[in-house]
Amino acid sequence: MALPVFRGCSRLPSTFGFTRLFLSESVAVNRTGQTRLPPPSPAAVTAAVRPYSSDRGGLKPNQKVVVVGIPNPFMWIRTRIYYFLIRAYFDKEFSIEDFTEGAKQAFSHVSRLLSQCQFDALEGLVAKDLIGKLEEKCNLLPSSHKKALSADSDEIMYTTAGDVGIYYDDNGRKFVSILMRFWYLTSARLPEDTMEGTRVFQVAVGGEGEAKTKRLLTANYEFQREFTQGVAPDWTITRIEHSKLLD
Template sequence: MQRITSLAARRELGGLATCSPGICAWKRGPTCSKQPDVCRQWAAMCVRPPARAFTGVSGPAARGRRLCKRRFVFAAQRHRLFGSQPAEPPGSSAGRPGVSVVGIPDPITWIRCKVIMYLVDLHFELDLNSAEFQTGVKQALVHVSNLMSSGRYHSLVGIVSSETIDYVQTRCRSLSEAQRQQLAVTMEDIVFMLPEDVSVVFDKFGRKFCFVVMRFWLLSTYEGPDDPEGTKIFKVASSDDGGPQRRIVTAVYEFHRELTSGASPDWTVTTVWHWHWKLAE
């Protein structure tokens, strides 16, 4: 079984020398935002199979389910910025150093997340494996990281939870201006991403919430200690153009959305963590 899951995980990493995307921090990393005031249920999702198929359902229940099929959007976005644009503009990978795969993420965590994502799609019609969702989380990383790097924390309101904004400001204040600017990420910087944790939570009022923790592997000119989560999976070729050597670092973001019928379909970022903050420790 271990061999089967290892091969499956390796297939997801195939072709990374020429393409991009990813996350996975197969231990609970320093995800420092406060947890929501609900009881987390990390194992089975405690939902019963639907009494009838989702197709052909009418009435309020059907309208609620259709909300789950809406585009990947964030709170406070007046237009659908996330999930509606191409993952990378043509030619964006030009000049990028070669990246080779030297290891794989923890296959047990990979397969567990895949199973839970399948159940979320089955019971709530929320496809976390879709290209739209994957593009949306990458665009969120790019958008949030660029706001942080420029110190525009007020612009994070409505996209990032208030507790996480406070945490981000505290961590960014401990960096120099040059170090803070290195937080900025572009689409072509994203090498790979994978889910690190996926859960559905029920509170005492019967509301349902989905939490998705994503780890991103990024190319960066970051100067500091090596990120073990990056070096154990990827190797970056030496720079031939005389520019600064780029390395693989990781970032962890948690995304939250309410699944209750009639609730807003917007996603909110509830955890932000970048390896760059190790410089301030």
């Protein structure tokens, strides 16, 4: 079974690693869309939470999150070399930008299936040996944690590649793996004692005093593709980690 969200994205990208994210513990967003943020830490990464506006009874974002990061220079150069090698020896149309977009779609889709415990639907998208492990872990989670696994595409705040690898096995098969890191917001009600270290945002979605609490969570998804001649050009998720939820 092919990976639908990866179709046309056989150029899955990988980005620099070790990007750090520093966010305020609480950010208030008022009805006018203005945000109040504390002074950013020097040489750190900051994020502006997107305000929401009412549109025909629905809530739609009218501002994107802006993240400014300082990558590790060594990792940035290393991943760029890997991108070049992938284009030169595996896929001349490879693009990190296209890959990232495909990875975001896959992350949103697969995380929703996990949240709904639709493990059969993960076949062809996630490595077979990983599906069983995920099922065991998810079955032990309370409903609130299961809901927090789901990342709506509009709630993905930031995406970056953490690492890139090129492998050859003893039979001459060729593989490329790319670890993607995602930061996303969730409105799931999570116990404070089990979510220590996560960031909390207050987002005003209506009149004064009508605020919705959201948490910023992180997830790591590793994508792998075999580039051996004659093998279908499909990317498969071989590793899934949701910090504080599925470690």
